[in-house]
Amino acid sequence: MVPRSKLDRREFLKTSTRTAGALILGFYFPLRGQMQEQASGASARIFKPNAWLRITADNQITVLVEKPELGQGSRTYTPMMIAEELEVDWSSIHVEQAPTIASVYQGLRTGGSGGVASTFTPMRKVGAQAREMLVSAAAKQWQAKRRDCRAENGTVVHIPTNRRLSYGELVEVASELPLINPDEVSLKVPKDFRYIGKPLPRTDVPSKVDGSAAFGIDVRVPEMLFAVIARCPFFGGKLQSFDPAAAKTVPGVRAVFPVPPLPRHFNTRGGVAVVARSTWAAIQARKALVLKWDNGSGSSETTASLRNQIVQRAAAPATFVAVDRGDALEVLAGATKKLEAFYESPFQPHATMEPMNTTVHVRDKEIEVWSPTQFADEVQDEIAKLSGFPLDQVIVHMTLSGGSFGRRYQWDYAAEAWQVAKEMEKPVQLLWTREDDMQHDFYRPYNYQRLSGAIDDRGGLSAWSTRVVTTPIAGSNLYTGFTESPETLNDPAAIAALEWYGADIAPYSIPNFRLDYAPADSVVPRSWWRSVSSSYTVFARECFVDELAHASGRDPLQFRLDLLAGKSPQAARLRAVLELAAKSAGWGTPSPKGRGLGLACRFGDSCSAQIAEVSVDDGGMVQVHRVVSAVDCGIAVNPDGVRAMTEGAINFALTAVLTGEITIKNGAVEQSNFHDYQVLRINRAPEVEVHIVPSIEEPSGVGELGAMLLPPAVANAVFAARGVRVRRLPIDPQLLKHSQS
């Protein structure tokens, strides 16, 4: 067994926050010997130039997809990249999820909007390598000159004679050829693309309209049992005692037993497992358990107590200065015209439609796992560690996931499922009910930011400072994963990536800028949530730019364009998306009465500007009517995928702007289901318009892009409509109830 090259923490942080460009993870072309070994038993007439592609004699082309399918389109963009270079008809391709074979597949994970960017070149090489070998095979078969042969639509053509052999007919000869080095094949230039850049239908959509798409929760294996766990509702608390007698009398119950919490790295909370012949029986029996909890030391925490602490931290000395250009504090102290504002947003759950679950079958010499995960190879690794089984005896099937948004980068629920299944001889599916999922998530950090800006005599910005306070992901009391708390709180790179990324004002040209950070303590577990720290830092930054524009008597669009007058390529890209969004949304033309437009922009490897159009009703309720988004993400591999991700990210974020909030009482989450954590429904969903900037640059991610811009665009639009600044999310209708349009 080849040792797994673990994803380095720093590399992950880089990809997760897009501070680095495309990173090629776990891309591996196995040696022919390995592949032939795997092919044995199946038809020998299969051409396997690499680990990602199989072509059979009957012209079946199968692409193995590395990235999990969470709804973001990996099972479509991956075959698009391969088909582009392989020169095959799109409809001839079958898609499979790559298996967990640690010696071969080392990147069975996705996060940080990095899927397309990290596979764009490697997957095109997969197709190109195979194509070149098939061309060589045809030349050999015809005893023709290689340069007279060309790949075309699943065949190789001998140009002088117009003879043709299908790829299937070339499988045997191609399989005998020495491997071509994929790094030496030439790739198409964008103008020759046939699939990339065209809106292609998703390969998984048919199965998602007839009920056949199988998510983790849909795994059905013979003789399986179903389980739930009763967990301590108080973070940091634990089981004191329990009485299983009544639960055991519920028809269908097979076993009731305590499950210990696993150490920090696994972050499982322990409790009492109930295993039954159906999910319903397990849920009923759990209700019948008599449970006594030790509430633990965190049970005094409330949202109010946390908020007091956080507000104090905003004024306390910084733990850590992140950026200090010029002398912002001095300029601010001496400025005659300055502004200060505080921005705040609370804990948010992921609330994926498919709650956490995993199915595990522990056998004598093998553990088989079916998990809706973003991180299959880590699940394999962790269960091997926990069980003591060798890595190659832990098989993980990465199922479809019913949403993820960062939640499925944790492996706690898979570890728990193993804890339950190892006590049973039969396979067991552990399900988190909606209540379990809402109350035992790893939440987007609570955050609070203090921003100060100084306006000079000519109405320009002379200085800006931002203090970010969060209940950090680094150092989270439960979550340790990559960031190994608590020492990561002393690691500037981890803090940058996890806590304040997105707060830097560059490339806005402001001579003096300071960004510092202070953490706050909380018992609530935290983790990544779609767009991570940018979900709150971009909110504060883009709202504060708007405040400064108004304080200077300037139009918020022109104010931003002036701040972006520099010559850097990033400033130019940003000006372009701002102008495109403004033109498309009718910026500068008078809004209908009662409506307002708000603007926000974001710079990174993907640049975007967003304009929201809102109105506010008599009760102070905000309705977002329309959102216009201009996106520059380099080459849009599947433009319809870019549009779908943008529409989705915008509406995902709208929940956190309009209605969604997790609050804490006695160290426990107060919300439990969709009646008290209100998710955006169709009746409040705006129409989203997406404009993609044509580009031939390398692609960059869009999964989180729309989510970070929506909050400031809406808050700025509310100001335009009602003259009231929204500085805390979700928007409190009381704030706007008596405002005037």
Place this chain on the structure above:
Amino acid sequence: MSNTAITVNEKSCVIDDAPDTPLLWVLRDTLGLTGTKYGCGLGLCGACTVHLDGVAVRACQTPLRSVGTKRITTIEGLSSDRSHPIQRAWIAEQVPQCGYCQPGQIMQAASLLAKNPRPSKEEVDEAMSGNICRCATYQRIRRAIQRAAGQKS
């Protein structure tokens, strides 16, 4: 356990689950019809929507004993080949992202069109607002329903 006879996707079955078991778990765990999804267990999200005699109901709020002789249709029984106008429109508009809520959305939309073949945007929003989609495919859902309504006329 008692035996309860029900008709699912035009097939008669005898179920030995407790009569108060929600239809959702009978479909998923007893019959293996996993297209109908669990989302909340309280009738708040619509992921478990099925038809009883053609009318959309939440399977998580429908006890087995209450079904009686009403015909149950699940996503697996809406058509045998994705040919229902709603399914065709869902494909044409490329509605699903993660896809988990979509069986419920489709069953709800099919029930809406059966009752109201030409719904306005407001009527669509009203009929569909019991179905949550966390990927927020809402505008494509609106377009797909309008497309299916057009095809039916």
